[in-house]
Amino acid sequence: MGIGNHFLFELRKRLPPLRRKPYAESLPAPLRDRIPTGSLSSEQALALSESALRQNLMYGEILKQIPLPKAEGRAIRALDIGSRHFVYAPILSQWIQSETEAPQTELTGLELDPYVLYFDLYRRMDLGCYYAAIASGPRASVAYQEGDWLSYPCDEPFDLITCFFPYLFKDLHRGDRLPVRSFDPELWYAKIFRSTKFVVFFHQGAEEAKRSESLLGAFPKVSIQSRFAVQETAYGRRKHPLYVISARV
Numbered sequence: 001m002g003i004g005n006h007f008l009f010e011l012r013k014r015l016p017p018l019r020r021k022p023y024a025e026s027l028p029a030p031l032r033d034r035i036p037t038g039s040l041s042s043e044q045a046l047a048l049s050e051s052a053l054r055q056n057l058m059y060g061e062i063l064k065q066i067p068l069p070k071a072e073g074r075a076i077r078a079l080d081i082g083s084r085h086f087v088y089a090p091i092l093s094q095w096i097q098s099e100t101e102a103p104q105t106e107l108t109g110l111e112l113d114p115y116v117l118y119f120d121l122y123r124r125m126d127l128g129c130y131y132a133a134i135a136s137g138p139r140a141s142v143a144y145q146e147g148d149w150l151s152y153p154c155d156e157p158f159d160l161i162t163c164f165f166p167y168l169f170k171d172l173h174r175g176d177r178l179p180v181r182s183f184d185p186e187l188w189y190a191k192i193f194r195s196t197k198f199v200v201f202f203h204q205g206a207e208e209a210k211r212s213e214s215l216l217g218a219f220p221k222v223s224i225q226s227r228f229a230v231q232e233t234a235y236g237r238r239k240h241p242l243y244v245i246s247a248r249v
Contacts, residue, residue, distance in 0.1 A: 008177045012115035023126040025049040039098065044090045047134050056091040057235040063095040066200060066226060066246050068160065071102035078160040081149050081192075083109030085127035088164065089135040093142050096160065107135070109144040110152060112182055148182050149191065158196040165204050168211045189215045193222055197249040202242060209243035221249050 114125035128144035
């Protein structure tokens with residue numbers, strides 16, 4: 001299974017782009033006066049599909065429940081690990097700016113497999129770069145890049161790390177055809193707390209959240225700041241509850 005995953009992963013990396021036209025989406029005209037933009041700018045909202053906008057608004061409702069330390073005049077460096085297509089980049093960047101009151105923020109979305117091919121033949125990285133560009137602005141520099149967190153260089157610490165639905169069980173990791181070498185939750189968490197003092201985890205289901213808390217318990221200096229579950233917001237209802245944990249050193 002591990003060898004097969006590695007082969008498929010390397011094969012995806014070598015496939016050339018199948019779409020010449022850059023990825024783009026927009027909010028349908030009939031909805032432009034009906035859906036609120038929340039804390040996003042009108043330009044950002046119009047550059048998102050209805051689904052993408054609703055996801056951003058939903059995550060915005062959740063994120064605003066998590067206080068962040070103030071920047072106190074410093075620029076903020078943040079890293080999102082396992083970003084997939086990074087659809088939430090606009091609201092994540094806005095939340096960091098708003099909560100920290102930083103004069104400048106730098107956010108990087110790190111994705112192990114940006115070569116996943118969607119039905120419209122765009123790759124995951126096409127979407128990730130698009131959403132990162134929308135999230136960027138005068139006070140925010142947002143980028144999307146390929147990388148394995150376990151081997152990612154961390155020359156300087158991050159002020160914040162976020163993780164949306166990390167793989168904490170091997171069957172889920174293998175199910176996405178990812179290389180076995182990149183699965184090690186204990187090392188993954190240990191490196192996170194060597195690289196930042198504040199982290200926010202989003203988990204799919206109680207079992208994954210329980211596993212995360214167990215991993216956090218291995219670090220005596222780490223304290224959980226908040227934990228809560230969300231299944232419904234004003235912008236939609238999830239099939240399964242989403243569990244949020246914020247922790248700091």
